[in-house]
Amino acid sequence: MTLPPPVPSATEGLSQSQAEQRLAQWGPNQLRPAVQRAALLQFMAQFRNPLVLILLAAASVSALTGDLSGALVISVIVVMSVALDFVQAYRAGQAAAKLALQVAVTATVLRDGKPHDLPVAQLVPGDVVLLSAGDLIPADAHVLEAKDFFVNQAQLTGEPYPVEKKARATVPATEASWELDAVDSVFMGSSVVSGSAHVLLGRTGSSSALGQIAVSLADKAPPTAFEIGTRQFGVLIMRLTLLLVLFTLLVNVALHRTLLESFLFAVALAVGLTPELLPMVVSVTLTRGALRMAALKVIVKRPSAIQDMGAMDVLCTDKTGTLTEAHIRLERHVDADGRENAEVLRLAYLNSYFESGLKSPLDDAILAHGEIDATGWAKIDEVPFDFERRRVSVLLEKDAQRQLLVKGAPEDILKLCTHFQDPSGTTQTLDAASLLRINALFDSLSEEGFRVLGIAWKPVPQDHPHAVISDESALVFAGFAAFLDPPKASAGQALQTMADSGVAVKIVTGDNERVTRHVCTQLGIAITGVLTGTELASMNDDALRARVEDVNLFCRVNPAQKNRIILALKARGHVVGYMGDGINDAPSLHTADVGISVDDAVDVAKQAAAMILLEKDLMVLHAGMLEGRRTFGNVMKYIMMATSSNFGNMFSMAAATLFLPFLPMLPLQILLNNLLYDVSEIALPLDEVDAEDLTRPKRWDMGFIRDFMLTIGPISSLFDFLTFYLLLRLFQADETLFRTGWFVESIATQVLVIFVIRTRRNPLRSHPNRWLTLTSLAVVLAAMALPFTPLAGMLGFTPLPAAFFGLLIALLVGYLSLVEGGKQWFYRRHIQTPRA
Ligand SMILES: Nc1ncnc2c1ncn2[C@@H]1O[C@H](COP(=O)(O)OP(=O)(O)OP(=O)(O)O)[C@@H](O)[C@H]1O
Numbered sequence: 001m002t003l004p005p006p007v008p009s010a011t012e013g014l015s016q017s018q019a020e021q022r023l024a025q026w027g028p029n030q031l032r033p034a035v036q037r038a039a040l041l042q043f044m045a046q047f048r049n050p051l052v053l054i055l056l057a058a059a060s061v062s063a064l065t066g067d068l069s070g071a072l073v074i075s076v077i078v079v080m081s082v083a084l085d086f087v088q089a090y091r092a093g094q095a096a097a098k099l100a101l102q103v104a105v106t107a108t109v110l111r112d113g114k115p116h117d118l119p120v121a122q123l124v125p126g127d128v129v130l131l132s133a134g135d136l137i138p139a140d141a142h143v144l145e146a147k148d149f150f151v152n153q154a155q156l157t158g159e160p161y162p163v164e165k166k167a168r169a170t171v172p173a174t175e176a177s178w179e180l181d182a183v184d185s186v187f188m189g190s191s192v193v194s195g196s197a198h199v200l201l202g203r204t205g206s207s208s209a210l211g212q213i214a215v216s217l218a219d220k221a222p223p224t225a226f227e228i229g230t231r232q233f234g235v236l237i238m239r240l241t242l243l244l245v246l247f248t249l250l251v252n253v254a255l256h257r258t259l260l261e262s263f264l265f266a267v268a269l270a271v272g273l274t275p276e277l278l279p280m281v282v283s284v285t286l287t288r289g290a291l292r293m294a295a296l297k298v299i300v301k302r303p304s305a306i307q308d309m310g311a312m313d314v315l316c317t318d319k320t321g322t323l324t325e326a327h328i329r330l331e332r333h334v335d336a337d338g339r340e341n342a343e344v345l346r347l348a349y350l351n352s353y354f355e356s357g358l359k360s361p362l363d364d365a366i367l368a369h370g371e372i373d374a375t376g377w378a379k380i381d382e383v384p385f386d387f388e389r390r391r392v393s394v395l396l397e398k399d400a401q402r403q404l405l406v407k408g409a410p411e412d413i414l415k416l417c418t419h420f421q422d423p424s425g426t427t428q429t430l431d432a433a434s435l436l437r438i439n440a441l442f443d444s445l446s447e448e449g450f451r452v453l454g455i456a457w458k459p460v461p462q463d464h465p466h467a468v469i470s471d472e473s474a475l476v477f478a479g480f481a482a483f484l485d486p487p488k489a490s491a492g493q494a495l496q497t498m499a500d501s502g503v504a505v506k507i508v509t510g511d512n513e514r515v516t517r518h519v520c521t522q523l524g525i526a527i528t529g530v531l532t533g534t535e536l537a538s539m540n541d542d543a544l545r546a547r548v549e550d551v552n553l554f555c556r557v558n559p560a561q562k563n564r565i566i567l568a569l570k571a572r573g574h575v576v577g578y579m580g581d582g583i584n585d586a587p588s589l590h591t592a593d594v595g596i597s598v599d600d601a602v603d604v605a606k607q608a609a610a611m612i613l614l615e616k617d618l619m620v621l622h623a624g625m626l627e628g629r630r631t632f633g634n635v636m637k638y639i640m641m642a643t644s645s646n647f648g649n650m651f652s653m654a655a656a657t658l659f660l661p662f663l664p665m666l667p668l669q670i671l672l673n674n675l676l677y678d679v680s681e682i683a684l685p686l687d688e689v690d691a692e693d694l695t696r697p698k699r700w701d702m703g704f705i706r707d708f709m710l711t712i713g714p715i716s717s718l719f720d721f722l723t724f725y726l727l728l729r730l731f732q733a734d735e736t737l738f739r740t741g742w743f744v745e746s747i748a749t750q751v752l753v754i755f756v757i758r759t760r761r762n763p764l765r766s767h768p769n770r771w772l773t774l775t776s777l778a779v780v781l782a783a784m785a786l787p788f789t790p791l792a793g794m795l796g797f798t799p800l801p802a803a804f805f806g807l808l809i810a811l812l813v814g815y816l817s818l819v820e821g822g823k824q825w826f827y828r829r830h831i832q833t834p835r836a
């Protein structure tokens with residue numbers, strides 16, 4: 001592959017038409033092909049289901065052996081089932097993709113000489129992209145211009161510290177070699193830590209280095225607890241199905257029934273048993289949840305995260321913006337004696353002014369405090385801010401004097417100082433007594449709730465051309481800058497609401513303990529334990545795991561430590577949410593079960609998060625969490641129905657083959673039964689969930705499902721056998737009448753039981769969604785009417801006697817009451833071990 005001819009200048013970029021041409025040639029800049037495949041392809045993919053294929057094959061065989069109309073009906077029913085599933089899932093997929101687009105990461109790219117913000121997928125080789133701190137590098141690129149440009153490429157090289165990249169002397173006309181450690185190339189998936197640059201894209205999409213090794217933050221996240229649960233459930237059902245199918249096949253063959261019909265019957269049974277709508281119900285409920293959350297200003301990037309929100313029992317959050325207003329003001333700038341000092345402000349201002357990294361809210365506050373004349377100062381170099389050092393240095397020059405100005409976390413700054421400046425401006429040695437005094441000043445500022453930065457400087461020889469980390473030593477302490485970040489009045493209440501809903505909130509911050517404690521006290525948040533980064537560093541993972549439960553305040557932790565905390569909580573079996581917006585939060589956002597960020601967060605954070613809040617507000621998050629639980633509740637209803645009632649019916653069917661001289665239902669009738677049942681479930685994702693079902697985090701519990709199945713399943717079978725008996729005895733039913741009667745009974749029972757199962761309450765005290773009621777009743781009526789329509793002959797039905805409907809009503813009342821009783825008994829027993 002060759003690099004397209006380079007563009008003439010770094011200030012023009014491609015023209016729009018050139019870009020369009022290249023987009024067509026090279027494809028979109030994304031790692032995987034478009035998720036939304038063409039509708040037709042998706043539809044075809046549904047036929048990959050082996051059961052569907054076997055059914056269609058068997059139908060063709062039966063067509064060849066003479067039963068043409070039977071085969072036709074089977075094929076029509078199969079295609080209708082597949083289409084039903086497909087339409088729902090496809091629409092859900094479309095809606096989800098549209099939502100994700102709302103918060104897609106964009107890049108600033110030059111087209112026709114003007115900067116445009118475009119989604120990264122639209123970038124092409126040859127584009128000139130403008131990068132600044134906090135941006136993600138959208139593709140592999142050559143650096144054309146750079147200013148103190150540091151990138152973090154840990155994702156590719158594992159190197160945790162930022163590396164500096166410089167402009168390339170000449171841009172190669174053809175594909176140059178791409179070396180990860182080349183000083184003039186940057187790579188997709190890295191992020192800009194500080195500085196700014198113009199880069200020329202070379203390799204996009206899957207031809208990038210990242211695409212070639214095929215790992216990325218955007219890569220498919222490990223399966224969520226919910227996905228693992230659904231999978232386990234699928235395996236359980238598959239085993240049962242296999243057993244039952246083999247059993248009926250054997251019985252039928254032993255009873256010398258025709259092989260083809262027995263086979264079709266067994267496969268139809270398997271179709272009836274598989275909860276084939278589960279994926280559809282899951283994706284539709286999730287999308288619906290996502291849309292409702294969008295209305296609450298929560299944009300879900302990965303729908304399955306909604307389930308995790310519902311299951312989340314620990315939420316870790318940063319401090320700024322969540323607990324505080326994030327309207328930071330510089331209140332004081334004091335010298336070593338604690339007196340206001342203009343020199344301290346000047347040093348802080350120059351540091352912030354010339355710093356080229358991502359401006360933190362603290363920098364904004366300093367710059368907003370007041371204009372200070374920076375003329376005459378020239379910047380020579382910079383050691384950009386990072387969350388390990390927690391400080392930033394700039395090397396400045398004025399009137400042939402060079403100075404290194406440093407500001408950062410006071411504890412660390414003080415350790416680097418050997419001198420201090422007294423109020424008169426004279427430099428003195430920092431002896432033990434002065435250090436004690438200055439530390440006391442820092443303590444008292446912190447106690448008052450100020451966020452404090454230490455300001456220091458040192459003269460640097462004229463021939464010193466660069467600033468490096470090791471220069472940050474033997475500094476002169478100038479003073480403190482103290483900031484106020486008022487606590488958010490609503491945060492205390494929001495935290496309490498979370499706690500009441502069974503979610504423990506933990507504060508994980510890079511800020512120091514005193515300030516954070518102060519905020520907690522003001523908000524009335526009880527502190528149950530504190531762990532600092534220093535303590536954490538000396539703990540191994542086991543020791544950390546033992547502490548994470550009761551500690552709810554983690555202070556002065558760096559990005560890697562934040563991540564360790566999340567991992568420890570996950571190892572303890574918690575479903576962990578993490579909310580943050582900085583570069584320092586990106587690893588944790590990715591590791592957590594649900595990463596939550598905000599719309600104005602840096603790209604790396606937005607990219608790593610599964611959910612984006614348009615407003616950083618815990619109350620909104622709480623509402624989203626309830627939505628997650630509601631989604632879970634509706635999926636659970638489907639599963640409980642599938643396992644108890646639907647499964648019970650199919651089980652009875654298999655058992656009936658043992659003693660009936662004929663097949664209890666024709667294969668096509670089983671398929672029709674299944675299709676009608678599916679139709680009745682379409683509205684399930686719309687259903688309401690009772691308030692009491694939303695009070696705790698919701699998690700898969702196979703034990704719960706199994707117990708429920710064992711409680712309700714037998715009731716279902718009991719009534720099936722009662723129906724068999726009555727049909728044979730009371731109505732002296734022949735094959736056709738038996739099948740017709742049972743078809744209607746089994747549809748009616750398995751559809752109507754939703755009204756009992758969907759709530760823990762008395763069914764009359766919990767209102768189902770209108771559409772669910774409507775589809776359910778319509779399906780039952782349709783099933784009752786079918787035997788009287790012209791289709792009856794083709795489907796193997798015969799009109800039912802009026803007396804049958806009397807029996808049906810009696811059976812239904814008996815069945816539903818008994819299930820209700822069983823359900824109440826079941827939940828009473830499960831109260832001790834509540835459904836988590
Ligand atoms: N612009 C800056 N210049 C110098 N030091 C800084 C700057 N920004 C942050 N720091 C130092 O780094 C520390 C960590 O940063 P910060 O408090 O933003 O971390 P965080 O984990 O994102 O906190 P939060 O939970 O409040 O979001 C700060 O407490 C401060 O000491």
Ligand SMILES: [Mg+2]
Nearest residue numbers: 318320581582
């Ligand atoms: Mg932060």
